[in-house]
Amino acid sequence: MSRELLVTGGAGFIGSNFVHHLVARTDARVTVLDKLTYAGNPASLAGMPEDRVRLAQGDIADAALVEELVAPMTGEDDAIVHYAAESHNDNSLSDPSPFLQTNLIGTYTLLEAARRHGTRLHHISTDEVYGDLELDDPERFTEATPYNPSSPYSSTKAGSDLLVRAWVRSFGVRATISNCSNNYGPRQHVEKFIPRQITNVIDGVRPRLYGAGLNVRDWIHADDHSSAVLTILERGALGETYLIGADGEQNNKQVVEMILRLMGEDPDAYDHVVDRPGHDLRYAIDPTRMRTELGWEPAYRDFESGLAATIDWYRGNEAWWRPQKAATEAKYATTGH
Numbered sequence: 001m002s003r004e005l006l007v008t009g010g011a012g013f014i015g016s017n018f019v020h021h022l023v024a025r026t027d028a029r030v031t032v033l034d035k036l037t038y039a040g041n042p043a044s045l046a047g048m049p050e051d052r053v054r055l056a057q058g059d060i061a062d063a064a065l066v067e068e069l070v071a072p073m074t075g076e077d078d079a080i081v082h083y084a085a086e087s088h089n090d091n092s093l094s095d096p097s098p099f100l101q102t103n104l105i106g107t108y109t110l111l112e113a114a115r116r117h118g119t120r121l122h123h124i125s126t127d128e129v130y131g132d133l134e135l136d137d138p139e140r141f142t143e144a145t146p147y148n149p150s151s152p153y154s155s156t157k158a159g160s161d162l163l164v165r166a167w168v169r170s171f172g173v174r175a176t177i178s179n180c181s182n183n184y185g186p187r188q189h190v191e192k193f194i195p196r197q198i199t200n201v202i203d204g205v206r207p208r209l210y211g212a213g214l215n216v217r218d219w220i221h222a223d224d225h226s227s228a229v230l231t232i233l234e235r236g237a238l239g240e241t242y243l244i245g246a247d248g249e250q251n252n253k254q255v256v257e258m259i260l261r262l263m264g265e266d267p268d269a270y271d272h273v274v275d276r277p278g279h280d281l282r283y284a285i286d287p288t289r290m291r292t293e294l295g296w297e298p299a300y301r302d303f304e305s306g307l308a309a310t311i312d313w314y315r316g317n318e319a320w321w322r323p324q325k326a327a328t329e330a331k332y333a334t335t336g337h
């Protein structure tokens, strides 16, 4: 019998990418549990076969609903793959409350269901739990780096990781954790840096760079994140944490200039705007463990060509992003970003 997976947050950017990946590479049957907040979009699951993927709209913090979905998952290989989260740092600075509810209480609710039923759980987290690095720091983040989150978003993700670790140790829950660097690719919400700038340029609006733009992010294509998560599900050791990255460090200024150049515009045609409070300077992942212990390798090795393909996707899929664009920019206008 094929494995059953409960993918939380599967109508968001990275969770939906994982569902596409599963359908193409495995015979798994998938239930997506997603609240369909402003960040969730059922159109991201368009084309998925109905006999393999079903969408349950609901909240991961709804214990009765989670119980109903997890109880029948009795196969040894069945698993919860937990992507659902409030995911945007800027939103967490305006209103932290949904971040505490979803990222902490939601994760707790899933852990309790996994504990009751002995279900495997893989928890998706972020490199932001480690805080930030200096630009010239020779060390990158590893599985041993101490937690030091900066924002309401990253502190609630850090808290969710610690809950998973405690449920492993105290209750023997069969769980793994992955902390990934910044993702890019199709179907990312237009609030995030890369799609915001691409869609601004499509609209004839100048890209907006926070502060001096020297902050560094370690970009990985979402397809590579998905292949890494599937690798951990198949070969990861229970109780362990894996860091996922693809050696993709770029500063924000370089990324904006690359977008403008790839879109046929003057690479200097952007504006510096007010910086993000508490803005992390640099993230960088050392992915050695994924490569040496699990034999995983990223497929996208050239950021510029991955970015060009992402630009093509936004050009060709305006119907997917257009409905969110005006409201997103109206929200940014209230903070000067």
Ligand code: NAD
Pocket: 008, 009, 010, 011, 012, 013, 014, 015, 033, 034, 035, 036, 037, 038, 039, 040, 041, 058, 059, 060, 061, 082, 083, 084, 085, 086, 087, 088, 102, 106, 124, 125, 126, 127, 157, 179, 180, 181, 182, 183, 184, 189
């Ligand atoms: P996203 O905001 O695009 O998607 C999040 C999804 O979760 C949405 O579909 C939303 O409707 C759903 N959701 C929110 N609250 C919910 C709730 N209470 N119950 C059920 N569903 C709910 O986010 P993303 O960028 O796809 O990130 C997915 C995961 O990956 C998050 O856990 C995030 O912390 C992690 N992550 C993201 C990145 C990145 O670069 N975007 C990097 C590393 C890790």
Ligand code: TDX
Pocket: 087, 088, 089, 090, 125, 126, 127, 128, 181, 182, 183, 191, 192, 193, 194, 196, 208, 209, 210, 211, 213, 215, 216, 217, 252, 276, 337
């Ligand atoms: O308009 C912008 N201009 C700008 O300069 C926006 C939206 C962002 N930025 C900067 C801030 C960051 O240095 O670009 C960088 C990337 O910003 P975001 O896309 O907001 O991502 P970040 O804050 O780095 O967090 C992302 O990566 C880690 C995801 O949103 C998180 O969910 C993930 O955990």
